[in-house]
Amino acid sequence: MAPSRATLPNLSEAEARLSVSITAPSEQVTLCALAGEVDFYTADQFRSQLIGSLNTAGPLVVVDLSQVTFFGVAGLHVLIEARTWAGHTDRRIRLVTGPRCVDRLLEVAGDAATFDTAANLVDALLDAA
Secondary structure: OOOOOOOOOOHHHHHHHEEEEEEOOOOOEEEEEEEEEEOOOOHHHHHHHHHHHOOOOOOEEEEEEEEEEEEOHHHHHHHHHHHHHHHHOOOEEEEEOOOHHHHHHHHHHOOOOOOEEEOOHHHHHHOOO
16 A cells, blocks of 8 residues: 655645734834734745735744744744844834744854844833834
């Protein structure tokens, strides 16, 4: 019996696994809120929305990861790319962490101290004022 081949999810399945919302709660802050799984299949959706918003973002970009249920290396790569891009345009990236999957990957990768983080969205937004 031949081994079965894993099937790749189609675009609509990947989009259903991750919700990305970009809003501007103030002139100073752009909020990128995620809910669901950030993995190899959904990272492009995350990247296109986050990086695309940086052109018109306020000076502080808050990435809310508090509703993320899975966070893989592909998601971390998007954050590092966004942080680099934001640094070239005088913007800051602040992460709202919380889920163990997010905190653990940042810790293991050694990037926990290199990102500005907040324990919750209220603190992230209050600090921006």
